[in-house]
Amino acid sequence: MKNHPATDKQWEAINENDKSYDNQFFYAVKTTKIFCKPSCKSRVPNYDNVSVFYHAEDALHGGYRPCKRCKSADYRLPGEEWVLHAKTYMEEKYSSYLTLNVIAAGCHGSPFHLHRVFKSITGITPLDYLHEIRMKKAIGYLQQTNKPIGEIAALIGIPNAAYFSVSFKKWRGETPREYRKKRGKGADR
Incomplete structure (x- = not known):
C-alpha cells in the first residue's frame, strides 16, 4: 500500500512510455494528484514529484485520481x-x-x-x-x-x-x- 520513489528501470519506462510495464506499477504525480500507467503519453513529470504504487487501489487510497488520458480511469x-x-x-x-x-x-x-x-x-x-x-x-x-x-x-x-x-x-x-x-x-x- 505504500508509495515508493521510482527505480531507474521504472523511471526509464515512464520516460519511454513503455507499455510492457503497464499493470506492473502505476506512477503518481504529487503536484497534480493524478496516477498514470507507465505508457501514458502525457508530459513526463519531474522525477522528484513521482511516487510509484504497485496497485491502483493503493494510489486511490493515497488520494490520487486516475488519469483520463491513459485510461487508468478505466480501472474501477x-x-x-x-x-x-x-x-x-x-x-x-x-x-x-x-x-x-x-x-x-x-x-x-x-x-x-x-x-x-x-x-x-x-x-x-x-x-x-x-x-x-x-x-x-x-x-x-x-x-x-x-x-x-x-x-x-x-x-x-x-x-x-x-x-x-x-x-x-x-x-x-x-x-x-x-x-x-x-x-x-x-x-x-
Whole structure:
C-alpha cells in the first residue's frame, strides 16, 4: 500500500512510455494528484514529484485520481467494493453539497456508471441513499436537540428549510415539527 520513489528501470519506462510495464506499477504525480500507467503519453513529470504504487487501489487510497488520458480511469473497484466506497463517501460528506456528479467524481467513476452499479447492488439510487442518511441524521437532531428546523436542515446538507420539511414529511409521514412535538422536545423556534 505504500508509495515508493521510482527505480531507474521504472523511471526509464515512464520516460519511454513503455507499455510492457503497464499493470506492473502505476506512477503518481504529487503536484497534480493524478496516477498514470507507465505508457501514458502525457508530459513526463519531474522525477522528484513521482511516487510509484504497485496497485491502483493503493494510489486511490493515497488520494490520487486516475488519469483520463491513459485510461487508468478505466480501472474501477469491483462493483460491491465500489458501492461500499460510495456509501462511505456519502456517509462522511452528507452535510456537504452533493450531486450525483460530485459523488461519482469523489468515487472515481462516471455518474451514469455509479447510478447503474449502485442501484443494481443496493436496489436504490445513490441519491436515494444520501436522502436516507440525511433523514436519519435529522431524526437524531430532532430527538437530541432543540435546534431550529432551518438549522437542522443546514446541518444535514439541505440549505432550504421548506424543502427539508417537505422531504421529511414524504419520508416519515409527518413534518419535522410534528415529529419533534410527539417526542416532547418542545416547540420549534
